[in-house]
Amino acid sequence: MIPEIEIDSSAYSKHLEGILYSHDRYIIAFGGRGSGKTDTFYLKYLLELFQPYYFKLAYINKEKANIRDQQYAGFKRVAKRVGLYDFLHFYDGDYRIVNPANGNSLIPKGMDDPEKTKGLDDITAIWWDEINKGTKEDFTTLNKLLRSPVAKFLQFALSFNPVSEKHWLRSYFFDDKDWYKLNEYFSDKAYLNHSTFRNNEFIDQEQYYETLMADNYDQSSIDCDVNGLWGNPKKTNLFINTFNKDKHVPKIPHLFDKSLYTTISVDFNVSPMTAVVIQTDLHLRKVRIVDEFRDLNSDIYKLCKWIEDNYDTRSIFITGDSTGNNRHSYSKGGLSGYKIIQQQLKLNYTQMKAMEGKPQGYVQMKRLITNAFFSRHPDITISNAPYLVDDLESITLSYRGDMDKNEDPQKSHLLDCLCDGLFTIVKGNLKNIPT
Incomplete structure (x- = not known):
């Protein structure tokens, strides 16, 4: 009862x-x-x-x-x-x-x-x-x-x-x-x-x-x-500590510019798959991050369709995470991620700029290069990429010297794309960053 x-x-x-x-x-x-x-x-x-x-x-x-x-x-x-x-x-x-x-x-x-x-x-x-x-x-x-x-x-x-x-x-x-x-x-x-x-x-x-x-x-x-109000915590010990939203995010966003070189940097993940679009002039006097891609289902064919619909595939370069060279279960025929992109977009081999493996100290070097861009480069901006900006303002440095990805497993991947892309653009050399 x-x-x-x-x-x-x-x-x-x-x-x-x-x-x-x-x-x-x-x-x-x-x-x-x-x-x-x-x-x-x-x-x-x-x-x-x-x-x-x-x-x-x-x-x-x-x-x-x-x-x-x-x-x-x-x-x-x-x-x-x-x-x-x-x-x-x-x-x-x-x-x-x-x-x-x-x-x-x-x-x-x-x-x-x-x-x-x-x-x-x-x-x-x-x-x-x-x-x-x-x-x-x-x-x-x-x-x-x-x-x-x-x-x-x-x-x-x-x-x-x-x-x-x-x-x-x-x-x-x-x-x-x-x-x-x-x-x-x-x-x-x-x-x-x-x-x-x-x-x-x-x-x-x-x-x-x-x-x-x-x-x-x-x-x-x-x-x-x-007071029970939404907090606005200021992160310390950021992985990229030279980014300044007021300085690096223009009030009028930059759009895609056909006159600039276009590099699309990709990060291959279970969830999400991400990419950022970086545009530069010949001498790297301008660096424009103008777009981002983020798919929770990690559909590489959807990524290819997005690139094809928005960019002239004849004049783009593809780079990013070296794990994209591995075979993936999401592909048809067990191809690598980069091979799928190359085949789907009909790119030639000179357009594929991803590294084979990672050199010793790669994470520390790409962090150093990205921090140097935001602190030293006279004209680097981010437009139309709110998730990337959130990564820059929230991803912290772990005790190992890499990104702390424990707080939210869906974050940090766009930041990885940016760091990989900037590393590729300057060929891993700080001396190639204009000041």
């Missing part, structure tokens, strides 16, 4: 009440620290376990190892606080939480698990706290799993702090002009809640404010953690 559960208003913040009762397809709860939004989700989904309809939630963590000490411990704590603990089974081995009276359950999943979608059959809801640590592809992969025909409602709940105005969450869910309002697609599908510690009536707000201010050392973190 399922017990009747009564929760009075003292169990949750009034500002967050909408989260508790929402059956919207999406819940998007964001803002500063200390608002109580995470505890409200614990309570919400514990209560769903006692409903008369079928309910199965997957609660998500970016790292499987953190599930026990974060969400699982949080569910336990809230269940004890509101008197639900003794009605439920908490499995300390795999961190499931089950109501034995009806079989409704909460099941954990870590997104670093190679079998991250295994066992997520017939789920009716997903909640990912701190989804800002995941990627857009993580979200879309999970979202496709919400299709159970026996569900009373299907729901994906997202809770996060707005760590950066450049984060995919901001551009994916929110309006371009008003970053605190859902865009047109999600406006009628989602419940939106924005909160800060000022909305939590159960804490000493002034004391908590002092704690937050002590923990935050720059304006971006204060905006995010204290």
Whole structure:
């Protein structure tokens, strides 16, 4: 027999009440620290376990190892606080939480698990706290799993702090002009809640404010953690630290110029495949990056079609990552990436400028050359390439001296294209960069 559960208003913040009762397809709860939004989700989904309809939630963590000490411990704590603990089974081995009276359950999943979608059959809801640590592809992969025909409602709940105005969450869910309002697609599908510690009536707000201010050392973190605003963090230790957006991105973008030499630098990846278009004059007095290509499906034939549709293939050069010389599974007949490009575009061998292998110290040298271009060259610009600019402003230097690609596996590849292309153009010699 399922017990009747009564929760009075003292169990949750009034500002967050909408989260508790929402059956919207999406819940998007964001803002500063200390608002109580995470505890409200614990309570919400514990209560769903006692409903008369079928309910199965997957609660998500970016790292499987953190599930026990974060969400699982949080569910336990809230269940004890509101008197639900003794009605439920908490499995300390795999961190499931089950109501034995009806079989409704909460099941954990870590997104670093190679079998991250295994066992997520017939789920009716997903909640990912701190989804800002995941990627857009993580979200879309999970979202496709919400299709159970026996569900009373299907729901994906997202809770996060707005760590950066450049984060995919901001551009994916929110309006371009008003970053605190859902865009047109999600406006009628989602419940939106924005909160800060000022909305939590159960804490000493002034004391908590002092704690937050002590923990935050720059304006971006204060905006995010204290005021719940989209942050604008300034990266340090950048891989390319001489790029200046105000200086190197013209207000009126440069377009393709038929009078200049055109080099297309390609990076071959599982996802995404990328390319940048670099134009120069004979003596390298002008360097114009005028376009970028990015395909999440890594369709090399789509790349070839893009080049053919936009550029005169008789007067282009192809360069980029030396791994493009390897045979690839995406090709017809097991050809190398560069061989496919050459055949598809009917290029002669003099137009193919990619290196065979990488010389010793290649990564450090191409970083040095790219930094030298932005610091020393009198006329280098980037137009029509927002993803490349984002790479330049966000990709940091790892302790090994190469690019740190751990934060977002989809980033950095356009920056690789640029560095490979500039290295090829000056033949790997700093002396060939005009000043």
